Amino acid sequence: MFFSFSLSANQPKRKFSPPSFESSLSLRKTGQPNQIALATAEEHKLPVTLVFLTTELEEKGRGPRLITNNLATLLLQVQRRKEESPTQSSQMAKPKKKVAYISVPSQIINSLSSSSIQSLLVSPKKSAPSSSSKNFTSLLVALSSLKRCPKFWFLALFLVGLLGFLGSGLDLHPLIPFSPFPCAISAQTQLSSTSDQRSRSMLAGVAPSSSSDETPSVLSQDGDGELWKQPDGLGYRPCLRFSDEYRKGTEAIVNNRRKYLIVVVSGGVNQQRNQIVDAVVIARILGAALVVPILQVNVVWGDESEFSDIFDLEHFKKVLADDVRIVSSLPSTHIMTRPVEEKRTPLHVSPQWIRSRYLKRLNREGVLLLRGLDSRLSKDLPSDLQKLRCKVAFHALRFAPRILELGNILTKRIKIKGPYLALHLRLEKDVWVRTGCLPGLSPVYDEIVNKERKQRPELLTARSNMSYHDRKLAGLCPLNALEVTRLLKALGATKSTRIYWAGGDPLAGKEALLPLTSEFRHFYSKEDLALPGELQPFANKASSLAALDYIVSEKSDVFMPSHGGNMGHAIQGSRAYAGHKKYITPNKRQMLPYFLNSSIPEAEFNRIIKDLHRESLGQPELRSSKAGRDVTKYPVPECMCNDSGRT
DSSP states (O other), X not given: OEEEEEEEEEOOSSSOOXXXXXXXXXXXXXXXXXXXXXXXXXXXXOSOOOOOOHHHHHHTTOOHHHHHHHHHHHHHHHHHHHHTSOGGGGGSSSOOEEEEEEXXXXXXXXXXXXXXXXXXXXXXXXXXXXXXXXXXXXXXXXXXXHTTOHHHHHHHHHHHHHHHHHHHHHTOSOOSSSOSSTTOSSOOOOOOHHHHHHHHHHHTTOOSOOGGGSOOOOOOSSSOGGGGOOOOOTTOEEOOOOXXXXXXXXXXXXXXXXXXEEXXXXXXXXXXXXXXHHHHHHHXXXXXXXEOOEEOOOTTTOOOOOHHHHBOHHHHHHHTTTTOOEESSOOTTTTTOOOEEESOOOTTBOHHHHIIIIIHHHHHHSEEEEEOOTTTBOSOOOHHHHHHHHHIIIIIOOBOHHHHHXXXXXXXXXXXXXXXXXXXXXOOHHHHHHHTOOOOSOHHHHHHHHHHHHHOGGGOOSOTTSOHHHHHHTTOSXXXXXXXXXXXXXXXXXXXXXXXXXXXOOTTGGGGGHHHHHHOSEEEOHHHHSOTXXXXXXXXXXXXXXXXXXXXXXXXXXXXXXXXXXXXXXXXXHHHHTTOOOBOOOOHHHHHHHHHOTTSOHHHHHHHHHHHTTTOSSOOOBGGGSTTOOTTTOOBTTTEEOTTOOO
């Protein structure tokens, strides 16, 4: 769509006097602006004909600012030609009105205010030098007289150095594109074009990469250096050495076209990850091809994402090509087959149980459908199957490219100024209801939780015969924000410590986070780090948003959950597999009595808390030292090697 300016003015006798804005500027739509403007100029026989060829300018890629400048130039040319017109017009009794048409794009007109267009039409008047200009000239003369004065230049250099020192100390030039105010979840500040360009140039090279490609963090200089000290990994590194027997059986399994396994996984993204890991292992046990897992629609969040929306499907297939054949759908030969369906598999079943239960029927029917695989497969498996678990969890299950890209960008933004701690908070309403605990915010919120628990007693997952106080002392309750704050301070966190918090919306909203936001001024969530519109593609996609939290948390220098859960367990295993990066496990059972004792001096309290957590910082732990441990949480020794012999 184009608009055409119609500029009308009487021919002046001696000096051009521009008409008023209201009478001289008319705006009308034209279908073909260039042709109409030319025809009108020829009809009126104008001495000057100006045609603004918008199509040519647009084809050459000129920007709006250049088009606006050209418009101003053309208007001035119209005015000058009118001033230079012959004096014969003064001999006419009545001056003849002349019109010149200039066609411009509609988006340029919409971008100009009335005052801006008026300023283009009115000629600038020459004025005598003002007093301010005289003062400026005097100032220049005075400065020129000082240029040979050494004391003047010494003082100037001193002031410049002082301002530079203060600027660096007061952090006047932030390099990250998010608000410096803590917990600004909904508010997004507008960035200047310069800082935005700088931020985008820093992030232009960010691409999905492994943790080894990250920019190494620099230890903080604000007194929290002890917090960033990493545990001794004892030389353990990833090591997936499958046996000869396992490799020999691979060819027959990947070439099988007769047996197919379909699985339906449920829960949040981290619960789904665990079930997908077990699904691959079960497919290997049965020698069947695995159809891409079906993600059950989450009734709580209403997330209808498919596997490829969250995970990189092609990468998943490629990594497991030597272990299990992954297919996107059943072949035509099996579409009409009625699958053998198992709705409820017992807990912690062994490979022998799976073969005896399903293999005969699977060979006969060709398709097996399994639901609800959470914790159904035993944690104690043969060594090769444990390695396969690690291969799926730490190598095959990579997030979809667009999720991974944004997660890496958010990580870059918070890490650009140094190390950060990731905190997984479990303060949601359903967490308090299921654990049988109280948030401790106020009697109002305690009553909300108690009422919900009475209405839905099936949600209670902890011991139902214990009181809230007993649960708390037994370490079965999530830490609230005040307790997390005291724990972090005791472990070395300072007011300047950078913290990324992951998790769902807390009960009571920002009020529940006040102890943390008031103590730590650099307290951010993904909403704080993201630029406007970056999270929009993931709106109403709870699994994708949880995946972003996972990425930023996994890449942090230190990670700490406020309560156990699938995400905390998954990140613990991932950080161990990456070289035992620091992972703080709150020793709730032993530390809470000290939290309740207000008579302990702060220095003594901090010393006690540090002593209680010296062995809970992510050091290597053998899975075999405790029965029932998941290898994806404790990858030593099945999935990690220690060639140095240290233990």
